[in-house]
Amino acid sequence: MAPKAKPITAETNEAEIQFIPREKLVHSPYNVRQKQRTPDQVAALAALIKGRNGIIQNLIVHPITKKNRPTGEFGVCAGEGRRLALNWLAERGELVDYLPPCKVVSEDEAIAMSIAENSGRIPMHAADQFEAFQRLVVEQGKPVEDVAAQFGVAPIVVRQRLKLAELAPDFIEMFRNDKINLDALMALTLIEGHEQQRTLWNSLPEYQRHAGNIRRMATPGELAASHFLARFVGEDAYRAAGGPLRVDLFGGENDKLYGDRALLETLALKKLQIEADLIENEPGVAWVEVHTEIGHEDLNRYGHTPNVDREPTDAEAAEIAQLQAAIEKIEEIDADDIDDDAERERLETEYQTLDNKLSALMETLSMPDPAALPYSGAIVTINHKGDLLIHRGRIRPDDVKLLKKQSSTTSTTSAGGEGSAAPAVTHSERLVRMLTAERTAAIRASVAARPDVALVMLATRLAERIFGRTYFSDYCLKISAEHDDLTGHAPNVAESRAGKELAALSEQWGAAYKAAHEAGMSTFGWLLAEPAETVNSLLAFCIASSIDTVQMRDDSKVNGLADLTAALDFDMADWWTATADAYFSHVPKPRIVSVMAANGAEVAPLAAMKKGDLATAAETHFAERRWLPELLQAA
Known part of the structure; x- marks a missing residue:
């Protein structure tokens, strides 16, 4: 039966402090804080205790009794988090022999003392922490790493707090009074000088005083490390060329700001030109353009090198006729008339092989239009992730119009370009x-x-x-x-x-x-x-x-x-990504063979494959190629 709560008296407040071995301290059923501490909370508190070589505030405990007899253990009715943190440290060989100071009260007083300790607390405002860290590091000269260890935080956290403390005092006071949020405060640290900070803030209407807008105005002409130009050029090359960099302590992965965009553009163009020089020597490439950036609208103005169907040679025509006749012969057989499963499977396999051969042979009859090859080139650029991107088989906009005027055959199939005919239906x-x-x-x-x-x-x-x-x-x-x-x-x-x-x-x-x-x-x-x-x-x-x-x-x-x-x-x-399930299992075999052949695969081995195996092979072939069907390429 729980004891009746007893009010706190002068005698309770004057109770002597005792130093009790940690292992004799246990959780008290009278502790009013019932919410469990998370492992991270316990670890953070442990780091603070370790930094101070002990607890600053004593625990409040009461004797544990069993059948009205003391067991020698003490329940912690106020300070359970500190008890757990001391145990956490002891398990890791830290402060093992430490004797925590404890004020011992009776069971009757335990609940009242727990309520008193956990009520009426006002947590430290973040602005107070900024200034406290500043006094420790700037005024007392303590190393950042020592302050971080003392308070159980990473050194970057201390540096961030110091940066915030350097802001104009007006903003610190506004933060205390909830007139500016922490995100906006962090963005203001990108502006050097108190007057410059105030000028920018005062120039903005209230609805524009948010972190994103402040950061944009504070970094004109600067690019984050995540920008595609910065990723493509690389920090080392940029630094070697004398490019200025500064650190945004609150930027996460984008913590570095590149101050010279023009230099990045120049370095990127040089790197792209090296790739362009290699491509220019490839067969079928009449020209190469280099762009650090080309948008979808501009890219769509370039056409694709069209294909034409050529006439088969006599040998090819004979082989096509032979394959078609063999396929028709099998198609005339009624499967219901075949009782032998092995024979039925043999015919199915033979049919699949013949069909594969015919499909592969028909695909070879499609070839780049010789009339277009003198106009066919490549665009070398950078994608938004900062990787090299090459668009091959492109026709310049003016040449697209020229080729359309010159074209006299309706068999030409263009995959894109300004004013090109609507694409043939490829998909169900x-x-x-x-x-x-x-x-x-x-x-x-x-x-x-x-x-x-x-x-x-x-x-x-x-x-x-x-x-x-x-x-x-x-x-x-x-x-x-x-x-x-x-x-x-x-x-x-x-x-x-x-x-x-x-x-x-x-x-x-x-x-x-x-x-x-x-x-x-x-x-x-x-x-x-x-x-x-x-x-x-x-x-x-x-x-x-x-x-x-x-x-x-x-x-x-x-x-x-x-x-x-x-x-x-x-x-x-x-x-x-084009996989068997996402794409290749849903299109005919000739379509699979066609797109694989157009992307570097040898046609002959594909012809012998069954549809399922071919779809799997296509998935493997395109796994790292970032290939897209025309439907997903076009906007």
Whole structure:
């Protein structure tokens, strides 16, 4: 039976401090703090205790009794976290013999003392910690590493706090009074000088005083380490060329800022030119252009080298006729008339072999148009991840028009280019829906990460509805916030990278929405109280969820898609890989052989493969090539 709580008296407060062995201290049932400490919390507290060689504040304990007799153990009714941290240290050979100071009270007083210790505490404000670290390091001259060890944090945390403490005092005081958030404060550290900090802050209207905008204005002309130019050139080459770098302590992986974009451009062009010189010597390459950056809209102005069907040689024609006759002979056999399973399997295998040979032979009859080869070249550039990207078999825009005038055959098939004919239907309706549903998921995830692009989409949609065309229903953003479940088109989309990212965002925002309503807030009230960054991020997710680029045919178009993918620097190869299940099992064998041959595979071995083996071989062949079917290449 629990004892009756006894009020705290003068005698309780004057109880003597005793030093009790750690192993005799146990958890008390009268400790009012019932929430379990996490391992990280215990480890952090242990680091603080180790840094001070013991606890600063004594524990409050009471004797543990069994059948009204003391057991020699003491329950910790105030200071359980410190007890766990001391045990954590002892298990690792630290402070093993340390005797923690304890104030011993009776069981009757235990609950009251636990309530007293855990009530009325005001946690230290972060601004106080900034200034405290500054006094230790700057005024007392303690090394950053020593301060970090003393308080159980990484040295980078101490450096970050010191950087914040160097801000103009006005901002520290505003932070104390909740008039500026920590993200904005961190962004202001990129500006050297208190007056410059104040000038920038005062120049911004209140709704623009958020971290992203401050960071952008504080770093004009500078590029983060994540920028594609910085990644492509590399820090070592940039430093060797004398490029200026500075560190953003709060930038995470983008902690370094490159101060000379022009130098990065020059170094990138030199590196690209080395690759261009090698490609220029390849057969069938009439020209090579080098671009540090080329957007989808500009790239789409270049055509692809067209193919033409050549006439078979006499030997090829004879072989084609022979194969066709053999296939027809097998097709005339009624499978129901064959009782022998082995014979049926032999015929199926023979049919598959003949069909493979015929498909491979027919593919060889398609070749690059000789008339176009003098105009066929390559574009050497950089993708958004900072990797080398080569677009081969391209026709310059002016030459695309010239070739169209010169062309006198209807068998020429162009894969792209300004004014080119609509592509032939390559995929079934089911596959088109599946591929474009995967594309929709990837674009949704990309837009959710780009509130700036999402806002432009919203403004575009509204402006068109109010000022522009009355018929705009095929635009890729549905303003009514219709959320199409893409699994109806692509059953495996939920398991894709884009599907998982979207599911995580949906869960995050759904939880926030639920929490706000459970707290009695309306949606409007909740969002009105949130910073602009939060509202913009939610808006981006909602807009992204309404994007629909699903098509029914290869040759159908989605209004606004080209502009959107260009703005996002979107590359479907970042989100989708051609596998047997995702693509090759859904297209005919000649299509598989054709795309493999066009991408460096030998045709002869492919001809003998069964469809399933060929699809698997294609998956392996394209695993690292970032190949996309035309449907996913075009915007």
